[in-house]
Amino acid sequence: MQVIETTAGTRAFVRGSTKRRVLVPTMGALHHGHAALIQIAREGAGESGEVVVSIFVNPLQFEPGADYERYPRAEDADEDLCRAAGVDVLFRPDAAEMYHENRSVAVEENSLSQTLCGRSRPGHFRGVCTVVTKLFHLLAPHAAVFGEKDYQQLAIVRRMVRDLDFDIEIMAAPTVREPDGLASSSRNLYLTAEQREQAPAIRAALLEAAQLMADGETSAANLLHRARQRIQAARLARIDYLELVHSETLQPQTTAGANSLLAAAVFFGQTRLIDNLLLV
Ligand code: AMP
Numbered sequence: 609m610q611v612i613e614t615t616a617g618t619r620a621f622v623r624g625s626t627k628r629r630v631l632v633p634t635m636g637a638l639h640h641g642h643a644a645l646i647q648i649a650r651e652g653a654g655e656s657g658e659v660v661v662s663i664f665v666n667p668l669q670f671e672p673g674a675d676y677e678r679y680p681r682a683e684d685a686d687e688d689l690c691r692a693a694g695v696d697v698l699f700r701p702d703a704a705e706m707y708h709e710n711r712s713v714a715v716e717e718n719s720l721s722q723t724l725c726g727r728s729r730p731g732h733f734r735g736v737c738t739v740v741t742k743l744f745h746l747l748a749p750h751a752a753v754f755g756e757k758d759y760q761q762l763a764i765v766r767r768m769v770r771d772l773d774f775d776i777e778i779m780a781a782p783t784v785r786e787p788d789g790l791a792s793s794s795r796n797l798y799l800t801a802e803q804r805e806q807a808p809a810i811r812a813a814l815l816e817a818a819q820l821m822a823d824g825e826t827s828a829a830n831l832l833h834r835a836r837q838r839i840q841a842a843r844l845a846r847i848d849y850l851e852l853v854h855s856e857t858l859q860p861q862t863t864a865g866a867n868s869l870l871a872a873a874v875f876f877g878q879t880r881l882i883d884n885l886l887l888v
Contacts, residue, residue, distance in 0.1 A: 609690060610697045614705055618746040621697060628657035630779075631749035633740060636663040637680035637794035638689045641784035645753045646693040648781050652751050658696040662743050667703050668714075669735030675878070680797050699747060706742065714738045715772075717764045723858045724760050724871050725882065728848050736761055737768050744774055751777040757784075757791050759869065759884045760858060783883070785811070791883045803876035806842035813838035813850075814870050814885040821887055826864045828852040839874060848873035848880060855886060 612618055630649040634642050642661075649659045663686055670676035683700075690698050714734050720726075721733040744752070754762045766778050784792045789811035790804075799807060813835040820834050832850055839845050852861050855869040864887055871884040 609687075609695055611687070612697060612699045613701055615701065615746055618699060622746075622748045625658065628653055628751075629747070629749045630657060630659050631743065631747050631752040632659065632661045633743050633752065633754075634661060634663055635665045635679065635794065636686050637682050637797065638663075638686045639792050639794065639796075641755060641757065641792040643689065643693055644784045645755060645781045646690070646695060648779060649751075649753045650694060652753070652777075652779055657750075659694070660697040660699060660747050660749065661690050661695045662699040662701075662747065664699075664701055664706060664739065664743075665703075666706075666735055666739040668707070668738055669732050671729050671731055674729070675795075675798075678798075680794055699743075706739070715741045715768065717768055717771075720760065720764045720767055720858050723853060723860070724849060724851060725873060726760070728873060728880075733761070733764050737764065740765055740768070741772075744776055749776055751779055753779045753781055755781045755783065757793070757883070759871065763856070763858060789815075791881070793881060795879055795881060798879040799876055803844050803879065806844050807874075807876055807881060809839050809842035809845055810872050810874050810881060810883045814872060814883060817870055818885055818887055821864050821868075828860075828862050828864055831864055831870070835870065835872070839872070844876050846875040848875055850874075 630653040632645045632649045653659050665679050667676055715737040716734045717737055726733050754765055762780055769776055769778055788808040790808045816838050817831040817835040820831055836850055839847055850872045853869050854861055855867050861868055866888055868887040869884055873880055873882045
C-alpha cells in the first residue's frame with residue numbers, strides 16, 4: 609500500500625496510473641462501516657482497478673466549538689485496517705497541505721443543505737462540498753463511495769457531481785450497524801457506557817415509526833410523535849431534530865409515502881449521533 613501525504617504526491621500518482629480508480633473519502637478512526645465501503649470500492653474497481661482511501665479530518669466541516677480538536681485520530685490502526693482491506697493507496701494529508709492560509713474559494717450547495725443537519729450545523733456542507741471537490745480533483749477517481757448513514761451528505765454530493773459535471777460515479781453503501789442496531793460511527797467512541805447503552809433508541813424509534821406506517825399510519829405528526837416518545841424514553845437523549853422529509857428534495861412532508869425518509873440527530877451529552885430510515 610502506497611501512503612501519500614502531499615498534494616504533489618497525488619498528482620504524480622494520478623499521472624502514473626491508467627487504472628480504474630475508486631475513492632473512499634473518510635475522516636479516519638476507521639471502523640467496520642468504513643471497511644464495508646472499502647469492500648464496495650474493491651468490487652467497483654474490479655480486478656485490475658485500484659482503491660484509494662483518503663483520511664482527512666476536515667476543519668472546514670466542523671462548526672466553531674464543535675469536536676474538531678477532539679475528533680478521534682488513530683493513524684496506526686487506520687493504516688493497518690487499510691492494509692488488511694487491500695487498499696492500494698492511502699492519502700493522508702494534514703490541514704496545512706490541503707488548505708492555503710489565504711484560501712478564498714468554497715463550493716456550496718444551496719437547496720438540499722438547508723434542512724436537517726444543514727440547519728443544525730451551519731457551514732458544514734460547504735466544508736464537505738469543498739473538501740470532496742478537492743479530493744476529486746487531487747485523486748481523479750472514476751467512482752467514489754459514500755455511506756447512506758450520512759444520507760444528506762450523499763444526496764448533496766450527488767447533486768454537486770451532477771451540477772458541476774464531475775465525471776465520477778457516486779456509489780452508495782448501506783448503513784453498517786452494531787449488533788444492537790446503533791449505526792457504527794467514529795463518534796460512538798465518545799459515548800459513556802450509559803450513553804452507549806441508550807443510544808440504540810434512535811434506531812428503535814425509526815423502526816417503530818416505520819412499523820406504524822406499515823400498519824397504515826401516514827400522518828407525519830403521528831409517526832414523529834411515536835418516534836419522539838421512543839427516543840425520549842432514553843433518559844440521556846436530547847433530540848436535535850427528528851423529521852420526515854422527501855427522500856430526494858429533503859423537504860419536510862406532512863404525509864408519509866414511499867418517497868419518505870425519517871431522519872434523526874440526537875445528542876447524548878456532547879456527542880451528536882445521526883441515523884435515518886427510508887420508508888418504503
Ligand atoms: P466519516 O469518516 O465518518 O466521515 O465517514 C466516511 C464515509 O463512511 C462516509 O461516506 C460515511 O457515510 C461512511 N460511513 C460512516 N459510518 C458508516 C456506517 N456505519 N455505515 C455506512 N457508511 C458509513
